[in-house]
Amino acid sequence: xxxxxxxxxxxxxxxxxxxxxxxxxxxxxxxxxxxxxxxxxxxxxxxxxxxxxxxxxxxxxxxxxxxxxxxxxxxxxxxxxxxxxxxxxxxxxxxxxxxxxxxxxxxxxxxxxxxxxxxxxxxxxxxxxxxxxxxxxxxxxxxxxxxxxxxxxxxxxxxxxxxxxxxxxxxxxxxxxxxxxxxxxxxxxxxxxxxxxxxxxxxxxxxxxxxxxxxxxxxxxxxxxxxxxxxxxxxxxxxxxxxxxxxxxxxxxxxxxxxxxxxxxxxxxxxxxxxxxxxxxxxxxxxxxxxxxxxxxxxxxxxxxxxxxxxxxxxxxxxxxxxxxxxxxxxxxxxxxxxxx
Numbered sequence: 001x002x003x004x005x006x007x008x009x010x011x012x013x014x015x016x017x018x019x020x021x022x023x024x025x026x027x028x029x030x031x032x033x034x035x036x037x038x039x040x041x042x043x044x045x046x047x048x049x050x051x052x053x054x055x056x057x058x059x060x061x062x063x064x065x066x067x068x069x070x071x072x073x074x075x076x077x078x079x080x081x082x083x084x085x086x087x088x089x090x091x092x093x094x095x096x097x098x099x100x101x102x103x104x105x106x107x108x109x110x111x112x113x114x115x116x117x118x119x120x121x122x123x124x125x126x127x128x129x130x131x132x133x134x135x136x137x138x139x140x141x142x143x144x145x146x147x148x149x150x151x152x153x154x155x156x157x158x159x160x161x162x163x164x165x166x167x168x169x170x171x172x173x174x175x176x177x178x179x180x181x182x183x184x185x186x187x188x189x190x191x192x193x194x195x196x197x198x199x200x201x202x203x204x205x206x207x208x209x210x211x212x213x214x215x216x217x218x219x220x221x222x223x224x225x226x227x228x229x230x231x232x233x234x235x236x237x238x239x240x241x242x243x244x245x246x247x248x249x250x251x252x253x254x255x256x257x258x259x260x261x262x263x264x265x266x267x268x269x270x271x272x273x274x275x276x277x278x279x280x281x282x283x284x285x286x287x288x289x290x291x292x293x294x295x296x297x298x299x300x301x302x303x304x305x306x307x308x309x310x311x312x313x314x315x316x317x318x319x320x321x322x323x324x325x326x327x328x329x330x331x332x333x334x335x336x337x338x339x340x341x
Contacts, residue, residue, distance in 0.1 A: 083100075
């Protein structure tokens with residue numbers, strides 16, 4: 001015999017579910033998939049995925065795919081002149097979230113987002129969020145850079161530190177300034193040589209720039225770009241890494257003291273969860289790339305553990321705790337840094 005009361009309750013539940021779903025569609029323009037349901041996510045990169053900046057995004061998305069949260073597709077080495085076409089192709093293919101970079105094509109990327117209100121866009125972009133579905137992020141690892149600077153300032157014997165970067169843009173400038181401020185905090189006599197190579201990936205050029213700095217008296221290098229660690233190794237001096245763990249990932253054993261790490265895992269997971277819930281919004285993911293939310297950290301000291309003065313390690317540990325507790329704020333300075341000698 002059928003339980004007519006149970007069937008009635010089930011029909012009522014179905015009708016209620018339809019009402020809630022309809023309200024969600026009216027409110028957000030998006031149908032909320034089940035939290036357990038996979039969504040299709042695309043990554044679009046202007047560089048090869050081996051390039052460290054894009055690699056951090058790719059690794060975070062790949063981790064979510066391996067955890068069964070998403071179906072992940074990606075395109076690499078996409079030129080800015082072709083970027084909008086690729087954005088539209090993915091948006092037309094049923095992708096729910098697109099992660100990429102809009103540096104240099106911000107206006108064009110925002111127009112694409114306007115044309116696809118049911119697609120979530122999380123884009124590397126120095127400007128503010130846009131509309132309802134265009135969220136932005138940038139690289140805010142200035143806090144561990146300050147901590148690295150403290151160590152560098154205590155380990156230089158010539159009081160001269162070299163810094164080799166790609167381009168003098170905000171995301172690089174703020175790291176250099178934080179590193180310099182950290183070094184000055186423990187060693188007021190320290191001076192800096194700053195060079196930009198005009199490329200995101202040109203190891204030979206970065207290496208030559210580092211060689212020139214060593215010739216000028218530098219005995220510590222900040223390796224913002226690939227190629228600097230190789231120069232430090234050849235010259236027998238120490239270096240500090242950037243974005244990825246350059247001691248382990250860029251042949252930095254016995255050369256790279258530590259690195260300021262960027263981890264987009266929590267930021268990406270946040271975006272995926274919001275997209276699944278139909279709650280993705282145009283917001284700035286800045287805090288998700290900083291230390292408090294796990295987006296930035298200091299790599300282990302490895303073989304340098306006993307070579308860093310104990311009092312310096314204690315100061316770094318104490319300041320790290322203050323940063324995480326919100327008791328100390330590392331200044332963000334996006335202006336181009338200059339050499340001081």
